[in-house]
Amino acid sequence: MRSRLSLALAASLLLVPLTAAGAAAVTLHTPHLNTAVDCDGQVLWHFVHNQVAPGNATAGTLTATFDGAGAVVVDASSVLNRVRHYDVVTPSGDTLLGASDTIAEGKLVLSHTECLPGEEPDPECVAGSSVVVTWPDVRLGFFNVTGLVESAATSTSLLPGDYAVTLTSTDPFHAPGYQPEQDQEQWYVVLTLGGSPVATTGTISDLPTDVLTLTEGVGxxxxxxGADGAVATHLLIGLDYSAFWLSPESVEPTQAVFTCI
Structure with a gap:
């Protein structure tokens, strides 16, 4: 009889859940299951495990399972005397299916959720808006005290986007029949960002001898x-003057208009 009682007692002890730290896991408070959160950015899920015994030194590791993100494992972000805090970040629109940690006592709850700021989208140009770039007192294809002027740079501010480009040329010395051999009074714009070329516009047509100003769309x-610099560039830049220019081919790059499309 004594032997049977001892065996029964031993068997009953085997059926008692162990409560030592790490021997079992506490699961999430049932009412917090199936919580779904929608945000503009990401979602912060803050879990709290409270009512931990004062002598329990287990830091804790949480496993949270989501419908979209799957199982996410994190260590405690804060370990206090009787409380552990966990932070989990997921994309917006997910649903919490369950959670448990490695502390075998107390209560695990979803304290709150928080919408984290989303990344600011890169600014883009607004359709229909225009940026005008000018090069005052510049005459391409003209010799000044520094030599032949083949290009001229200026700063600008063009947001990311697509632009229609219109160029305007001027030659105040034009007159019908004057210097008809100048048939390459043409230029284009090289756009730069941080000093490096990022785009090149089309080239404006030659300025007729009987026309003082020509405005033309160039694609x-x-x-x-985006771009932060604009370089007005003569069509014949870099070519040997005596072999290719044949005449001054001077022209003023009056302006370039960039219209967001």
Whole structure:
């Protein structure tokens, strides 16, 4: 009889759940299951495990399972005397299916959720808006005290986007029949970002001898990252003057208009 009682007692002890730290896991408070959160950015889920025994030194590791993100494992972000805090970040629109940690006592709850700021989208140009770039007192293809002027740079501010480009040329010395051999009074714009070229516009047509000012659309440019510089560039830049220019081919790059499309 004594032997049977001892065996029964031993068997009953085997059926008692162990409560030592790490021997079992506390699961999430049932009412917090199936919580779903929608935000503009990411979602912060803050879990709290409270009512931990004062002598329990277990830091705690949480496993939270979501419908979209799957199982996410994190260590405690804060360990206090009787409380553990956990932070989990997921994309917006997910649903919490369950959670448990490695502390075998107390109560695990979802304290709150928080919408984290989303990444600011890169600014883009607004359709219909225009940026005008000018190069005052510049005459391409003209010799000044420093030599032949083949290009001229200026700063600008073009947001990312696609632009239709219109160029305007001027030559105040034009007159009917004057210097008809100047048939390459043409230029284009090289757009730069941080000093490096990012796009090149089309080239404006030659300025007729009987026309003082010519305005012409020269196509479009695409600026994925925008531009902060514009270089008015003569069509004949870099070519030997005596072999290719043949005449001054001077022209004023009056302006370039970039219209967001």
């Amino acid at each position: 479009t440019v695409s600026l994925p990252d």
